[in-house]
Amino acid sequence: MNKFFGANGLLASDSELFVFRKEQLEYAKAVSKTIESEGVGIVEGGTGVGKTLGYLIPHIEYAKQFGGRILIATRTKNLQDQIFRKDLPLLKKYFDFNFALLKGRENYICRGRLKEALERSELFKELDYYHALKVLEDFDEKDETGDIESAYDLIAQFGKEGRMALNDVRATDDTCTSDHRNFCRHYRALRDSEKSLVIVANHHLALLWPQSFPEVRYAVFDEAHSLEDAATDLFGPIFSTALIRSRLRRLYSREKKSITILSKFSRAEIEKYGIFEIVEIIEELKILLSEFDSLTLSKKFDSEIKRRIKDQELISENWSQIVDEAKRVETAVRKLSREIFTLQKKMEKEDESNVLCEKINKSALSFEEYANYAENIFRIIPVDKSVLWYESFPDRPITYRRSPINVGPMLVENVYNKFHSVILTSATMQVSGEFSFMEERLGIISPETDNSLEESEVQKTILLDPCRRIAPLSVGHPFDYKDKVLLCLVREESENSSEPLSIAERIMEIAKLTQGRMLALFTNKLRMLEVKKNINLDGIDVLAQYEDGSRYALVRRLKSNPNTVLLGTRSFWEGIDVPGENLSVVVIEKIPFTSPGEPLYDARCEGVGKDWFMRYALPTALLTLRQGFGRLIRKEDDSGIVVILNPGKKSYISKILRTLPECKKIDANFESVLAEIKEWWAK
Template identity: 30%
Template sequence: MEYALFSAAELLGEDGPLARQIEGFTPRRPQQEMAEVVAKALEGKQTLVTEAGTGTGKTYAYLVPALLSGIKVIISTGTKHLQDQLYHRDLPLVKNALGISSRVALLKGRSNYLCLHRLHLFTQEGEASHGRLAGDLVKAQLWARQTSTGDISELGGVADDSPVWPRITSTADNCFGQGCPSFSKCHLMAARRQAQEADILVINHHLLLSDMALQEEGHGDLLPPAKAYILDEAHQLPETASRFFGRRVSGRQLLELARDSGAEQRNDAPDMLAIRDACQWLEKTVADFRLALGLGERRLAWRKVADMPPVALALEQLSRALADLEVELEPAAVRGKGLEHCFKRCGSLREQLAMFAEEASEDFVYWFEAYSRSFILSASPLEISENFQAYMECRPGAWIFTSATMAVGEHFDHFNHQLGLEMPASYRWESPFDFQRQALLYQPVGLPEPHDSGYTQAVIEESLPVLEASRGRAFLLFTSHRALKEAYSLLKDRIAFPLLVQGSAPRSELLRRFRALGNGVLLGTSSFWEGVDVRGEALSCVIIDKLPFASPGEPLLQARIEAIRRQGGNPFMDYQLPNAVIQLKQGVGRLIRDVHDRGVLMLCDPRLRSKSYGRLFLKSLPSIAQSQDIKEVEAFFQTG
């Protein structure tokens, strides 16, 4: 049958091919309406902003018109996990149902692909013969002989945090491009060629923003041109973009430069021993600089430590070490492409490091993150709307932004302002789930203010009868790691249900255990507020300790608050409150994931009732029955 003669809404209807051929597919009116709006935007090359509540089926709502459009479409998702799901599961299902032979491709950032040259170099190093690294390297070598894509997600036997990955993948800093001896067999280049030829290309926001940043610097394109761009999980874009349009220098970058320079010196300039000495000096100054930033993990504005004598001295020595290495690499650059590339990297890193000695621009906020063994120095722009608009103008066509959580109340003003979108077409659909029947919102009374030292203990005391009523099967979502740790210590000896804690295992493993247990209680912070899908009875209760306002000590937030004040705005109403509303919507969205789900949402923060802005939070949530009586919670679970 020629489905091009049918509208997107008809194809998603109860008599359409998706209903007939995709198991479990349920026609939904909001999905059909969204598909029609997307089709119109694609045809008219419009900018479109849509919010589709959980259960709308927004993925199919944009895939059907995208596949029918006959134009090249780039679809960007929030995470690599969602990107893989879209490419490997959703797209094939819709393509097969529609009988469309469109060419589709998957493209990720370069660090997601095996680099054959770096694998070869690493294999030759003595370090590769020791411990865990050796075992992971053997697995990588065997896989390298079999893989056709080089996508590292294929190699399931090696942990995500294995130290082997940065040694056998490339970065923009250490990639040789066409000068690489393995260029003809490069997995990344093969993926980029397929991306050029595809009708539908699936990427993620990190790659999209990397392309924006490169284009801004005049370094060409990572992505092929397209006629339309569909950005799913678009609520993540403003925050992610602020990182990509900035500058950063990390301890890892500096150590990789030292390691790569040493390896290339041994290969192509064994007589130039001064390079080896300069590399060792750079490694020492990197370690000294990390120590100067203080003990423990920290995230602070750079100005808070920049003038401290130990930090200033360590930065000066680090800059000098980079300059010394650059001097030694310059005459060696003619010996080989690798040494030439290291020389250029050294100069680029030295220039970026100089930004932190000057803090020259008021349009940027300078900050640092210190980890147990490394650090990142970042300079992020306060506003990204001009950058984003410039990119959209360079890539004319339809631009479609969609998410389950973009509106504040019923309006998109906050999102539109952040990306510089002027009067886009906007639509919003509530979740089709029956929240009045499927869920109950419980707000306990008598809790102290969130800043009270006993607040977390009070939250746990109020949560215990709810957990008993729900028989476990709960997420406890916290706004800070400190609160999570305190909650764990308070709960571990007081409940009979299995307790799972963020950080004790990878997120995917914790979710696997949670689903398998059927009565688990999982404690999580930010990474469990979104992108987590647990359907069925295993998750029947979500408890949120506080309204998710960003920490006032967060350096980017501090700088934005100051900038809004300088412009005569209200930082709380214009920025902090809208962001917190969107984040709360994400957390609430974990509870009801299916038409058959049932559960209790417990919002502990008393500010929902005591502050005028509490109404905006509640207004932004689905229409849901509310209670302040624990007996109604118990009755809800007894009747389920």
């Protein structure tokens, strides 16, 4: 690795932007060791280490010598774009190789659906829906990757009509057919991937990685601190009538007959294949879905967005009624799936194995999957390895989920055991200087057994072969936090110090000193919006998530105008990259503990036993805190202030300080903190 990362290595001699960092060299050596050992290991590197080159170069060099394809998976689109547009092109100077960016098909515009939607709307050119379609058409022609997320801001001006247009042109499995392969973005990306040594994807796609995708030998999961969340989403069944309705609309709709699958059959074929029988089942199913929604909405607790369904509720009359209604839906969905499969067989007998037959097959498989999910959620008795819960929003059907409490065994079986080597990396993989929490959550080591649990409650897990575990390593960070960062822990005894008005007053006091340049992080949406109402600053823009634009647009405004205070919740704690003076202050409302009542959180706390706070609640909060802290220093000459308005109990302050980089610290009342900030800022 010295050949590339040494003080006189290839990168140093050929790149004006390269700065030798001993941390990057150590990082690359650790990655190389894991690959050569066919291992699974955590390698942590702080912001500024140069992690992407640190794992790309060892993998490419090894794969060029021994063969195999490399999969790089990230959580955020920003990092995917950085790797694809900046880091990999740079390495073309040193290696002869191809690379590709691959996303799930739903991230692309289907050009066939776009063409149909435009033709259907030709007579209504004055409508926002049509204008949104034209904007999407222009975007699809000009954007390099065609990632539909990049079009969100472009169609925001069209409101509901824009969102409807986007949904009508989004690629789906039953529109992604063989006749589209020559001009379909998704198939083009797959073709590029088959010819590539390196594939860049997101966590969800990497965890799924269908057999039809190009074979991969080496895997890197960047931003791996969030891998448990992605695995929880992917490995747990979900049941929503909205999903079934969406699929039904693509199969048959009275309102949009011309663009549905069944509309492609001629009158003669409708008679010949018995399409009317399928339509009758569809109409019956729609009635059952409405009855199911009416029943479940009448049984839900209106005050709760998320609610866990506990064991004692599974024998209640309310749940029995829901299960009975769910069985009727499941039966109807299975019946529809069988009829569609029958239609497919009739078409194949007539030697009509065409694109329409392909769409019919995909619809049948999808309805079969929905029926299996319904059975899994409503008819199978929960075991202690999963949590049953629902999610409810105004004016939407309830979504039911069964989520795994521990995704570790699933990662071992479905991910680690599939690849020659796996690197799990991030700037935040340790809690209070230790890796054990993250290794347990990701299935690398076995969770500790709590003696308070009954033997029947202890989960039997699939464990990673100990021989494959590579000892975790942190290479630290290259930045001088001691001189660059002032960490302020605000101590107040008054009861109203955590009230929105008090928080707003403190944000205003700090912002007046710094003239904005601030990101304020919250754990609760309603509290954040209440704080914003009480902030009044002359000459400083006050922006809030949910009210003033998309995440991307808000960050762009902070980058372009330093006189800004930006307020955000959970999604703003990570992935926000604003180097330079425009972000000089990060205010953290409080230690980001998950609120009790969140179904997965509660179940996982129970799963670790009586020491749940120290073994799960505090570590998860501290990992999020590290991410929030990390928004401040993005490059070597950055500096600034982090203020934690409510740092919590003194009993775990030591753990907080061990979790964060060592920097100048003040732990005092707000008056003293403000004086220290004023003195620091004057320097």
